[in-house]
Amino acid sequence: DTAVSQTPKYLVTQMGNDKSIKCEQNLGHDTMYWYKQDSKKFLKIMFSYNNKELIINETVPNRFSPKSPDKAHLNLHINSLELGDSAVYFCASSQFMEGATTDTQYFGPGTRLTVL
Amino acid sequence: AQTVTQSQPEMSVQEAETVTLSCTYDTSESDYYLFWYKQPPSRQMILVIRQEAYKQQNATENRFSVNFQKAAKSFSLKISDSQLGDAAMYFCAREGSQGNLIFGKGTKLSVKP
Numbered sequence: 001d002t003a004v005s006q007t008p009k010y011l012v013t014q015m016g017n018d019k020s021i022k023c024e025q026n027l028g029h030d031t032m033y034w035y036k037q038d039s040k041k042f043l044k045i046m047f048s049y050n051n052k053e054l055i056i057n058e059t060v061p062n063r064f065s066p067k068s069p070d071k072a073h074l075n076l077h078i079n080s081l082e083l084g085d086s087a088v089y090f091c092a093s094s095q096f097m098e099g100a101t102t103d104t105q106y107f108g109p110g111t112r113l114t115v116l
Numbered sequence: 117a118q119t120v121t122q123s124q125p126e127m128s129v130q131e132a133e134t135v136t137l138s139c140t141y142d143t144s145e146s147d148y149y150l151f152w153y154k155q156p157p158s159r160q161m162i163l164v165i166r167q168e169a170y171k172q173q174n175a176t177e178n179r180f181s182v183n184f185q186k187a188a189k190s191f192s193l194k195i196s197d198s199q200l201g202d203a204a205m206y207f208c209a210r211e212g213s214q215g216n217l218i219f220g221k222g223t224k225l226s227v228k229p
Contacts, residue, residue, distance in 0.1 A: 040221070104149075106163070
């Protein structure tokens with residue numbers, strides 16, 4: 001069974017389009033994340049949700065909107081795609097613990113977004 | 117700024133030999149987690165090893181071990197008996213104040229047969 005899944009794995013689209021990436025975890029975790037990996041392989045947090053509530057929102061254009069329908073899902077919607085949005089997007093999940101810390105994060109397979 | 121620094125962009129090791137990847141980090145917290153993740157060409161992020169900062173003992177997972185120096189804020193990864201399948205990008209990460217991971221820029225490890 002896949003622990004953290006993302007769809008699609010590859011996404012090629014034109015500038016200006018709107019697209020969504022879906023993420024689901026079956027680990028029973030209460031916290032989910034979106035990370036962006038740029039062309040130089042640098043990984044950076046974008047958003048974090050705990051029990052469907054937004055707890056991290058890094059400096060990300062408001063064209064990016066996360067949506068968490070329940071604690072097993074965290075989708076990423078991107079409006080008006082730009083060339084610079086081309087990257088690999090990773091979803092991850094973990095269990096929040098006392099002391100504002102989390103257990104190990106498990107990652108999805110990543111979605112490679114290419115904007116033409 | 118809370119940063120994680122991996123000073124070796126690329127490393128190479130002979131099969132069956134030992135290699136050490138370095139990592140230093142910055143934090144004002146006293147208790148936190150540190151991680152090494154491996155990213156092979158498949159791009160899947162795979163947890164290699166985890167260290168809790170309050171534990172003195174260095175974490176070990178089979179051929180992988182860490183040298184954790186809390187005072188020096190250093191967290192290096194040692195890979196013993198290197199195998200071809202160890203070739204990958206290795207990322208050091210520290211837990212951020214809100215549970216997110218703060219990653220270093222990665223070290224690309226090549227394994228020569």
